[in-house]
Every structure is written in C-alpha cells, then in structure tokens.
Amino acid sequence: MPTFTSNKSPLKRLLDDVGRVDQIAIEERVAKFSTRSIKKGSKVQGLNLALSMVDLTTLEGKDTPGKIESLCQKGQNPDPELDTPQVAAVCVYPFMVKHARRCLGESAVRIASVATGFPSGQVPLRTRLQEVKQAVRDGADEIDMVIQRGLFLSGQVQAVQDEIAATVEACGDVRLKVILEVSELETYDNIRVASFLAMSVLRAGDFIKTSTGKTSGNATLANTQVMLEAIRDFYLDTGIPISMKPAGGIKNSKQALHFLVAVKETLGDAWLTNQRYRFGASSLLNDLLMQLRKQQQGVYQAPWKFSDASSGY
Amino acid sequence: MSAQRKSANNPSRRETPELLFGDLWEFDPAPEAADPKLAETYSLFIEGKLVAPRSRKYFESINPATEKCLARIPAAGKADINAAFTAAQTGSAKYWSKLSGKDRGKYLYRVARLFQDRAREFAVAESMDGGKPIKESRDFDIPMAAAHFFYYAGWADKLEYALPGTSFRPYGVVGQIIPWNFPLLMLAWKIAPALAAGNCVVIKPAETTSITALKFAEILQEAELPPGVVNIVSGAGPTGQLIVDHPAANKIAFTGSTAVGKAILRATAGSGKGLTLELGGKAANIVFDDAPIDQAVEGVINGIFFNQGHVCCAGSRLLVQESIAESFVKKLKTRIATLRVGDPLDKNTDIGAINSKAQLEKITELVASGVSEGAELFQSSCALPRQGYFYRPSLFQRVTQSHRIAREEIFGPVLSILTFRTVGEAIEKANNTAYGLSAGVWTDKGSKIFKMSTALKAGVVWANTYNKFDPTSPFGGYKESGFGREGGKQGVSDYLKIES
Numbered sequence: 001m002p003t004f005t006s007n008k009s010p011l012k013r014l015l016d017d018v019g020r021v022d023q024i025a026i027e028e029r030v031a032k033f034s035t036r037s038i039k040k041g042s043k044v045q046g047l048n049l050a051l052s053m054v055d056l057t058t059l060e061g062k063d064t065p066g067k068i069e070s071l072c073q074k075g076q077n078p079d080p081e082l083d084t085p086q087v088a089a090v091c092v093y094p095f096m097v098k099h100a101r102r103c104l105g106e107s108a109v110r111i112a113s114v115a116t117g118f119p120s121g122q123v124p125l126r127t128r129l130q131e132v133k134q135a136v137r138d139g140a141d142e143i144d145m146v147i148q149r150g151l152f153l154s155g156q157v158q159a160v161q162d163e164i165a166a167t168v169e170a171c172g173d174v175r176l177k178v179i180l181e182v183s184e185l186e187t188y189d190n191i192r193v194a195s196f197l198a199m200s201v202l203r204a205g206d207f208i209k210t211s212t213g214k215t216s217g218n219a220t221l222a223n224t225q226v227m228l229e230a231i232r233d234f235y236l237d238t239g240i241p242i243s244m245k246p247a248g249g250i251k252n253s254k255q256a257l258h259f260l261v262a263v264k265e266t267l268g269d270a271w272l273t274n275q276r277y278r279f280g281a282s283s284l285l286n287d288l289l290m291q292l293r294k295q296q297q298g299v300y301q302a303p304w305k306f307s308d309a310s311s312g313y
Numbered sequence: 314m315s316a317q318r319k320s321a322n323n324p325s326r327r328e329t330p331e332l333l334f335g336d337l338w339e340f341d342p343a344p345e346a347a348d349p350k351l352a353e354t355y356s357l358f359i360e361g362k363l364v365a366p367r368s369r370k371y372f373e374s375i376n377p378a379t380e381k382c383l384a385r386i387p388a389a390g391k392a393d394i395n396a397a398f399t400a401a402q403t404g405s406a407k408y409w410s411k412l413s414g415k416d417r418g419k420y421l422y423r424v425a426r427l428f429q430d431r432a433r434e435f436a437v438a439e440s441m442d443g444g445k446p447i448k449e450s451r452d453f454d455i456p457m458a459a460a461h462f463f464y465y466a467g468w469a470d471k472l473e474y475a476l477p478g479t480s481f482r483p484y485g486v487v488g489q490i491i492p493w494n495f496p497l498l499m500l501a502w503k504i505a506p507a508l509a510a511g512n513c514v515v516i517k518p519a520e521t522t523s524i525t526a527l528k529f530a531e532i533l534q535e536a537e538l539p540p541g542v543v544n545i546v547s548g549a550g551p552t553g554q555l556i557v558d559h560p561a562a563n564k565i566a567f568t569g570s571t572a573v574g575k576a577i578l579r580a581t582a583g584s585g586k587g588l589t590l591e592l593g594g595k596a597a598n599i600v601f602d603d604a605p606i607d608q609a610v611e612g613v614i615n616g617i618f619f620n621q622g623h624v625c626c627a628g629s630r631l632l633v634q635e636s637i638a639e640s641f642v643k644k645l646k647t648r649i650a651t652l653r654v655g656d657p658l659d660k661n662t663d664i665g666a667i668n669s670k671a672q673l674e675k676i677t678e679l680v681a682s683g684v685s686e687g688a689e690l691f692q693s694s695c696a697l698p699r700q701g702y703f704y705r706p707s708l709f710q711r712v713t714q715s716h717r718i719a720r721e722e723i724f725g726p727v728l729s730i731l732t733f734r735t736v737g738e739a740i741e742k743a744n745n746t747a748y749g750l751s752a753g754v755w756t757d758k759g760s761k762i763f764k765m766s767t768a769l770k771a772g773v774v775w776a777n778t779y780n781k782f783d784p785t786s787p788f789g790g791y792k793e794s795g796f797g798r799e800g801g802k803q804g805v806s807d808y809l810k811i812e813s
Contacts, residue, residue, distance in 0.1 A: 020757055022777055025608030035448055037343035037660040045338055229607050232332065239330040260338070265651045269337035 009155045011193065018196045018233075021188035021226055030221035033261045043257070044295050050256040051078065051288045052085040053274040054281055055112055055245065059093060059119075059213065068096045072103035074307060079289045082296065087285065088274040089142060093118070094135040101139030110141040112177070116167060119181075119212035121146040125163055132170040143167070144177040144280075146212060147194065149184040157197055165201040177207035177245055177278075180227075183217025188226045195230035199242045205275065209245040213280065218249030221262060228266040241270070247280025253291040256284060334650045343660040345447045349438035351524065354385040357393055357547065358530035360400035361540030367392040372549070374524055377444035377666040378657050378701040386523045389546040391555055394515070397544040398561040401486040401513040404541020409513050410483070414470030421466035421508060423536040428459045431532070435525060439497055440657040442524040444666030444702070445620050447658050457782060458501035461800075464784035465505035468805045472510065475802050481809040483511035484587055488562035490553045491526075492569045493519035493668050494623040494724075499568055500526055502799045504543060507566070510808035515544045517556055519569075521669045523547040554580075562586060564808070568625075571722075571748075571793050589797025589807050591625065591789055593722040594750030596771065597743035598628030598779060599733075602637045604755035608777070610644045613728070616753060616779035618652065618664055618706055622726040623672070625794075626751035628779055630719060631708075632739055635732045642710060642730060649693045649706050656698065664726060667702040676704055676725035683709050683718035688729070714745055722748070736761070740768045749791025753779045772798075 008016075038046055056075045058067060068090075075087040089110035092100055097113045104111060113135040117123030123131075132143050145167050151160045168176055178198040182191050198208050208227055210219040224246045231242045244263070250256055256279060263271050271277050286306040294300050354371070356363035368390030373382045389397070409417070428435070436450040445454070468475065487507050491499040496518055507514050518526035530545050546552060550573075557565055557580050564587030567577050571592040581588050598616050600609045616628025633641050657665035667673040684690050692705040708728040712719050718729045733739040743752055752771040754762055766774040772790045775781060782788070787798035797807045 019607075020603075020605045022605035022608040025605065025611060025777060028778075029608070029611050035452070035660070036340065038340060039343050040341040042339060042341040049338065236330050236332070239328075264338055265334075268332040269335045270333055272337050 010157045011155045014157055014193045014197065015189055018192055018230070021192050023188055026188060026225055027222050030225045030262065033221055033265070034258045036258065036261045038257050038261070044292065046257045046260055047253055047288050047292050047295070048085060049272060050253070050260060050279060051285065051292075052088060053278050054087040054285050054288075055089045055091040055247075055278045056087045056285055057091040057213070057247075057280055057282050059091070059114060063093060063096060065096070065099045068092060068099050069103045072100055072107075072109070074285070075109045076104070076107050078285060079293070079306070082289065082292055084289070084292065088278055091144065091280060094131055094138070094140075097135050097138040097140045111139060112142040112144055113140040114144040114146075114212075116145040118144070118146055119214035121148045122150070125166065129166060129170045132167055136170075136172060136174050140174060142175040142177060143171050144179060144209060146179045146181060147198070149181055152185065152190070152194060157193070160194075161197050161201055164198050168201060168203065168206070175206055176202065177209045178202065179209045179212055179247075181212055181215065182210050182219075182223045183215045188223065191223055191226045192230050195227050196234065199230065199234045199240075202240075202242055204240050205243060207243040207245045207278065209247055209280065211246075211248040211280075213248030219246030219280075220249070221258060224259060225262055225266065228262060232267055241276060243276040243278070244271070245278040245280055250279055250281050251283050252287045253284075256288065332647060340661050342656070344656065344658050345433075345437055345440075345451070345660055347433040347437045349441055350434055351384055351438060351441070355387060355524065355527040355547070357387050357389055357397070358527065358533070358543070358545040359393070359397050360404070360544070361534065361538070363530060366390065367396070372520065374442060374521065375669070376441050377668055378441075378698070380701055383441060384524055386520070386527070386547050389517075389548040389552045389555075393546055394552065394555040394559060397515045397546050398486060398559050400541035400544050401515050402541075402561055404539060405485050405513040407541075408539035409508075409511060409542050410485075414472060414511075417508060417511065418466045418469035420536060420538055421462050421469060421505060424532060424538070425459050425462035425466060427532045427535050428455075428462060432456065432459070435497060435528065437658065438528060439525050440665065443493060443496060443522045444657050444668050446662040446665040447660055448662070449620060454495055454498050457784075458498045461498075461501040461505045461784045465509040465805060468506070468802075469509040472805065472809065475806045476809060476811060479811050480813050481811045484563040484808065484810055485512060486561050487512045487514050487564040487566060487587075487808065488556040488559060489514055489516040489566045490556060490569065491516065491518055493522040494620060494625070496522040497525050497529065500529060502804075503566055503568075506799070506805045507808045508542065510805050512564075512808055513542045515546060515556055515559075515562070517546050517548060517553055520547070520549040557581065564588065566797070566807075567591070574795060587810065589789075589799075590795035591797070591799060592750075592793060592795040593748055594625045594627065594790065594794050595630060595720065595722055595746045595748045596626055596628050596751040596753065597630045597632050597746075597769075598753040599632045599739050599743060599755065599765065600634065600637070600641060601754075601756040601758075601761065602634040603757045605757065605777070606637070606641065606644065609755040610641065610648050612753065612755060612777070612779045613645060614648050614652070617728040618726050619780050621664055621667055621704070623668055623724055624780065625722075626773060626780065626788075627724075628751075628753050629723060629727070629729060630743075631728055631730045632733050632742055633730065634739075635734050638732045642708075645708060646691060649708070652693060652695065652706050654693070654695050654697060654703060654705065664706060667704050667725065670702055672724065673702040673704060676723055676727065679718060679721060679723045679725075680707060680727055683712070683716060683729070686716050686718075688712045688716055688718060714742060720746065736764070740765065744768075744770050747793040750789075750794035751775070
C-alpha cells in the first residue's frame with residue numbers, strides 16, 4: 001500500500017473509525033428513558049436488581065478500619081427487616097483491602113479496590129502497576145483503575161491504551177474496571193473513543209466505568225448511554241461482552257431505575273445482572289432500601305431507621 | 314487499531330453475537346388515571362351555545378384501541394352549517410371586528426391558560442379517541458397546542474409587523490377543516506392564528522376524532538369568548554363540503570389528504586375565496602455516512618413511528634448512503650425490537666392504535682402491494698393486543714423509486730428504505746415525488762446541510778433531528794403537499810387579506 005502523510009491526529013483517526021455522537025440527539029434519547037413509568041412488581045424487581053448491582057463505596061481520606069467493617073457488614077446484610085440480595089461489592093482504597101478481606105472472609109460480596117493513583121492517575125506507571133499487584137495480593141477481587149486523561153487529551157491515545165493493557169496484565173485473573181473520568185474528557189465523542197480504546201484491550205467481564213466521583217461531573221444518563229452504545233457496537237462486532245459501571249451522582253432509586261431502563265433497552269436482558277452492570281454508589285443503597293420498605297409496608301420510614309454505613313464518621 | 318483489536322481479543326466468531334430484548338424485567342401496566350370527563354352525547358357549538366344538531370343525526374366515535382363506542386357525535390347538516398356561518402358573521406360584525414388587537418389577544422391568552430389547566434384531562438381524551446400513546450398526547454400534542462394559542466395571542470396586537478408596508482384586513486369568516494392525526498393541535502394551528510388576525514371561524518374536526526374538539530367548546534365557554542367567534546361543527550365529508558361551498562366562507566383552510574385537497578381547490582376556484590392547503594407527504598430522511606449513526610437511527614425511528622406514522626411530514630422514505638446501509642438497517646431492526654406497541658393509555662407505550670379500521674385496511678393493503686412488488690418486509694415481533702386496531706412497526710428493504718410504497722403516502726408505521734451513493738443521487742431521489750412537505754438530513758458536515766436544505770424541494774428540512782415543531786416556525790408544503798404556511802409570522806399573514 002502506498003504511504004501518505006496524514007495530518008490527522010491519532011485521536012481524530014480513531015474518531016473517524018468509531019463514529020461520532022450528536023450531543024442534542026443523545027440527550028433527547030436518554031430523556032425518554034426517564035419517562036418510563038415503573039410500578040408495582042416491576043418496581044420491586046428493579047429495586048432489588050439495582051441493589052444487587054451496587055458497589056458500595058467509601059473513598060475518603062478519613063476512612064478507618066471501623067468504617068470498612070461497618071460497610072462490609074451492611075453490604076452483606078443490607079437491611080435486617082427485608083429479604084434483599086447482597087450488594088455486588090464493596091469498593092475501597094488499596095490500603096483497606098486487607099482489612100475488608102478479613103471482614104468479608106469467604107462472603108460472596110466482592111472486594112473492589114481503586115488503584116493506579118486514584119483519582120488522578122498522575123503517578124508513574126511502574127508505581128501504578130505495583131499498586132494494582134499489591135491490591136490483588138491483599139485480596140481484591142476487582143480493580144478500578146483510572147486512565148491518564150492528560151495523555152488522552154494530548155492525543156497520545158496509543159499510550160493510554162498501552163497503559164490499560166499493562167494494567168490488565170497486572171490484574172492477572174482479577175477483573176478490571178477502567179474509569180474514563182468522563183467529565184474530564186468533556187465531549188461525547190471523546191467518551192466514545194475512550195470506550196473503544198479501553199474495550200479493545202479488555203477481556204469479557206471487564207468493565208468500563210464513567211467516573212471517580214472525585215470531580216465535578218459524574219455519571220449521567222447521557223454519558224452512560226454513549227458507553228452503553230459503545231459496548232453494544234463492540235459486542236456485536238467482536239462477540240466480547242464488556243460490562244458497565246456508572247459511578248457518582250446516582251443517589252436515588254428513581255435515577256437507578258432509569259439507568260436500568262437504558263440498559264434494558266440498549267443492551268438487553270443479558271446485561272441486567274451484576275456480572276455485567278454495577279452502580280458505583282454509597283447513599284443509593286439506603287434509598288433503595290427505603291423504597292423497598294415502602295413497597296412492602298406501604299409507608300415511608302424515617303431516614304434514621306436505616307443504618308448508616310457508607311457516609312463518613 | 315482494528316488490527317490490534319482483533320489480535321488482542323482473538324474473537325471466536327462461531328456464532329453471530331445477538332442482543333436479547335426479552336421479558337427478564339417486564340414493566341407492569343402503568344395506565345394514566347386522569348378522568349377524561351367524556352359525555353355520552355356531544356353537541357355542536359354554535360353561537361356560543363352547545364346545541365343539538367338540527368339534522369337530528371348522530372354517529373358513533375370509536376376508541377380504536379378497544380373498538381368500543383366512546384360517545385355519540387352530531388352529524389351537522391345543511392341547516393346546522395347555515396346557522397354556524399350566520400353565527401360567525403354576527404360574531405364578526407357585532408364583537409370580534411370591534412375589539413382591539415390587544416383585547417383579542419387577551420381572549421387567546423385566556424384560552425391558552427384554561428387549556429393548560431385541563432391538559433391531562435384533554436390528553437387522556439385525545440388518546441382514547443384517536444389511539445395515540447398518552448406520552449405523546451401528554452408531552453407533545455396538548456402542550457404544543459397551548460403553545461400555539463400563547464404564541465398567536467402575542468401576534469394579535471402586532472399584525473402590522475406581519476405584513477409591513479401594506480394595508481390589510483381579516484377575511485371576516487373562515488371555514489376550517491382539520492384531520493384526525495393531531496386533532497387538538499391542528500385545531501390550535503387553525504383557530505389561534507385566525508382569531509389573532511381578527512377572523513371568526515367555523516371549524517370541523519375529522520369524524521373519527523371529534524370528541525376533543527367538541528370538548529374544547531367547554532374551554533371557549535369558560536373563557537367567555539363572544540358568541541359566534543368560534544363555531545365547532547362535527548360530521549364527515551359531506552359536512553366538510555357544506556363548509557367549503559358556503560358563500561359566507563371567505564377563506565377555507567384545510568389540512569388532510571391530497572385527494573380531498575384537490576377537490577376543494579376545484580370547488581373554490583373562481584369563487585374569490587382564500588385558500589390554504591396542507592396535504593400529504595412522502596418525506597425523505599437522508600442519512601449520510603458521516604452522520605452520528607445511533608442518533609440518526611433514533612431520528613429515523615422517531616420520524617416514521619411517531620404517532621403510529623400518522624404524520625403528514627413523517628419520514629416515510631429512508632435514503633441511506635450505500636456504504637453504511639447494511640449496518641444502519643441492522644441497527645434500525647435492533648431499535649425496533651424495543652418499541653412497545655399497545656394500550657395508548659399506558660405511559661410506557663411507544664406506539665398506540667391505528668386511528669380507524671379504514672386506515673388499518675389502507676396500511677395493510679399498501680404493505681401487501683410492497684410485498685407483491687418485490688420489496689423485502691421486516692416487522693417487529695412484538696406482541697399485539699388482541700382487540701383494537703394495531704399494526705406492527707414495519708420496514709421495507711429493496712425498495713425502488715417505482716414501488717407504490719415509495720410513492721404513495723401510507724400514513725402508518727411503515728418505512729421504505731432506499732439507498733444512494735452520491736449527494737446528487739440523494740437529492741434526485743428525495744425530490745422524485747409528487748409531495749414536498751418535509752425532509753431530514755443527517756450528516757456531521759455543516760456545509761452539506763446547507764446544500765441539501767437548498768436543493769430539497771420541501772417546506773421543512775430538518776438537520777440532525779426530525780419532527781421538531783415550534784409555534785414560531787412556519788410549516789407547509791411544495792407541490793402536492795399544498796400551499797400556505799402555518800406557524801410563525803407566515804401563519805398569521807395567511808389569515809389576512811392584503812388590500813394594497
């Protein structure tokens with residue numbers, strides 16, 4: 001093939017490859033998910049499904065072993081008054097993984113650890129990979145990494161992909177979640193490109209994830225939809241199912257149900273499981289429980305009736 | 314990148330990956346509970362009063378989702394139409410022509426507000442009578458109808474800015490005939506600018522969807538609109554003909570089929586009556602290979618399945634660039650799988666009931682013609698309710714320009730897909746139709762949008778969106794899609810007669 005010099009940046013070339021996203025139209029599309037009316041049995045089913053998908057998260061500088069213990073307890077038995085599923089995982093800093101493992105023992109609740117210099121990722125790659133390996137050694141079942149947004153925005157997309165590939169390797173058998181930090185990528189076009197960039201080096205069952213929860217912007221129906229559609233296109237093209245995790249900003253049940261409607265109508269039934277979909281959240285859990293109790297008992301209960309395991313103390 | 318993707322994952326292509334849109338998490342029925350406050354028998358609205366028809370004739374209005382009778386509707390005869398026009402003439406002479414623009418505006422604002430107050434009630438009535446999903450009547454029809462009253466209320470005292478430098482006067486009395494696809498919205502499109510311009514009206518709703526128009530009379534009474542300013546008469550074609558032929562009608566405004574439009578054009582020729590026609594369409598929705606694909610898919614779906622495809626500006630012909638045609642159609646089929654067809658009153662219904670048995674038969678006949686002419690039919694496999702007039706979302710591939718399904722207006726949830734290779738071919742195919750109401754263009758390139766919008770012979774060209782309406786934006790057609798504009802400054806100008 002003859003060679004020619006292209007002035008296109010690698011980012012632009014990728015964009016041409018994966019296709020663009022129209023901002024107004026996709027925001028209009030997701031607004032329709034919010035008009036779905038979910039009542040009665042389907043509501044209870046949806047709430048329980050959402051609950052089983054929660055990665056119960058605490059990522060604060062002031063986290064203590066006591067708080068992690070409380071979080072693990074809550075995750076395994078969300079509400080003593082209700083017959084609910086357990087949450088999918090607890091999500092903690094690497095320093096807390098060992099402690100969480102002691103609390104959870106052989107429980108089915110998994111331990112997810114953020115790693116790779118969370119939340120900025122501005123740490124040498126070697127250090128980041130060491131951090132991942134240490135978290136895995138300490139007993140983490142899942143690793144939540146962040147991509148280097150600076151590299152991405154400067155157009156060094158290959159380097160971003162190489163780093164993700166290196167992290168996959170460092171994970172071994174452990175699942176990886178790749179946080180794109182969509183608010184710092186800024187455009188839907190960039191979110192779509194970054195999704196493909198990550199997915200092409202991920203394994204079936206690995207996740208792409210919206211946010212760290214540490215910047216001003218979090219998961220929205222729209223940025224999540226861009227990623228769901230990327231997952232769908234990638235799956236139909238390669239047969240490899242990538243999982244999805246919106247994180248940050250999903251605080252109440254109604255929101256969570258609308259996020260699930262988007263999954264149901266974009267990826268279908270096979271993604272309505274915590275193997276393929278998670279919510280990175282903390283306060284969501286108690287709102288789900290409050291709604292579930294309302295469905296069962298007919299009245300709303302006061303917030304103090306629900307144990308507070310995920311906010312700081 | 315793509316090479317790397319393959320090597321990194323080494324996909325096993327034993328079977329084609331598919332998405333499953335099943336019932337793992339099925340939505341429970343979520344019916345809208347507001348009371349539509351329907352009457353058993355409706356009356357004509359003449360001279361500000363609800364009156365029984367002098368014809369003494371009634372017909373039944375059927376709920377297309379249940380096939381059950383909703384109410385008895387009066388069939389206005391000659392004496393009724395005469396009374397309506399006499400009332401309109403009196404209303405014009407005694408009240409409406411004597412009011413200032415500002416005062417006319419006050420009445421229109423009042424109507425708009427009262428209408429908003431009862432929005433949910435009217436939305437439910439509209440969905441029961443016409444079959445459209447409640448989420449459309451609730452989120453589109455009713456708010457948009459109210460918006461038209463608000464908008465034209467503002468024009469009432471600013472008419473000199475509509476036709477600057479001219480002297481003009483209202484027609485006086487106008488006859489208006491509206492279709493069944495957007496009963497209240499079309500009523501607002503007709504009544505609001507006519508009243509703002511200083512006319513009095515005799516308006517006839519379509520026979521399958523008269524209920525909400527006759528209910529609307531309650532709002533006019535509540536607004537204390539002077540008697541005779543608006544007269545609402547129901548009935549079928551012959552009633553419409555009486556309106557068209559009535560000597561007191563100084564202008565006729567009609568929205569409906571091209572066949573009837575042509576008949577009205579003949580009937581009014583040489584009579585000196587003003588005329589505006591908004592007729593059929595066979596719009597092309599043109600998708601270029603550089604378009605944002607998923608949003609274009611959504612736009613095409615919205616363009617053809619909105620209101621069961623009962624939309625004169627529906628994007629019923631998809632022109633998709635050949636290089637992306639295969640993947641695009643695949644995505645369309647995936648999207649169609651998640652459309653929910655069913656009870657119009659369920660808040661989760663995407664596609665409601667076909668408006669009438671006659672329309673269902675027409676759609677069925679045209680689809681059969683498509684199959685027999687060799688086009689390839691794909692239909693959603695969704696479950697349909699056992700009762701009522703429902704039709705599966707459908708699309709045709711391998712359609713050529715000469716197929717009936719590419720030329721005739723189906724007015725149902727049926728999309729005909731054609732392909733093109735170049736911009737020139739897209740323009741030629743899009744314009745190769747007797748109609749010219751609307752078109753859509755999907756591309757990432759702005760200059761292509763401007764080129765297409767100039768080249769397409771259509772009254773409205775939407776770019777990277779479809780079926781968007783606003784009271785400020787004029788709407789109307791080229792060729793057999795009619796003439797005259799509704800909405801915007803042009804909409805009110807069409808109700809004014811320029812004298813010099």
